[in-house]
Amino acid sequence: MTTxxxxxxxxxxxxxxxxxxxxxxxxxxxxxxxxxxxxxLRRFGDFQSELEIPRTVLSGRLKxxxxxxxxxxxxxxxxxxxxxxxxxxxxxxxxxxxxxxxLNQWGDKWLGEDRPAPLVFEHKESxxxxxxxxxDDPACRIPMSQxxxxxxx
Numbered sequence: 001m002t003t004x005x006x007x008x009x010x011x012x013x014x015x016x017x018x019x020x021x022x023x024x025x026x027x028x029x030x031x032x033x034x035x036x037x038x039x040x041l042r043r044f045g046d047f048q049s050e051l052e053i054p055r056t057v058l059s060g061r062l063k064x065x066x067x068x069x070x071x072x073x074x075x076x077x078x079x080x081x082x083x084x085x086x087x088x089x090x091x092x093x094x095x096x097x098x099x100x101x102x103l104n105q106w107g108d109k110w111l112g113e114d115r116p117a118p119l120v121f122e123h124k125e126s127x128x129x130x131x132x133x134x135x136d137d138p139a140c141r142i143p144m145s146q147x148x149x150x151x152x153x
Contacts (some may be wrong), residue, residue, distance in 0.1 A: 024064070024068050033065070074086050
């Protein structure tokens with residue numbers, strides 16, 4: 001006996017927090033900007049140069065991140081230049097780390113072409129690899145402050 005697939009999702013879009021999250025961060029450029037921010041980039045020119053993103057697109061995404069509370073700006077000034085903003089992840093933005101790590105590890109598994117992962121997350125003290133996983137034990141949570149990145153290119 002086969003079952004008929006549902007005609008609608010169980011949670012309406014307007015009540016779905018996953019759908020709301022996708023609205024804030026779900027496009028390609030947004031994810032790449034956040035990736036670069038997780039790696040420490042803060043300045044408009046650095047994001048633009050690394051990602052080769054059109055300036056208008058980058059400006060719009062950064063503005064939206066600030067408006068949505070994912071990033072905040074702080075002014076900086078280089079000698080002889082006008083003040084400019086640097087973009088820092090807020091706690092709300094930094095809390096996306098688990099989702100980014102999970103997406104990174106999915107890419108390692110399915111897109112890595114059997115090569116070693118270029119980026120591994122490890123526990124700061126034990127150096128044991130960290131993996132993004134579902135658990136029913138809240139005690140299993142390791143704060144991001146206990147994680148470190150190991151890059152091997």
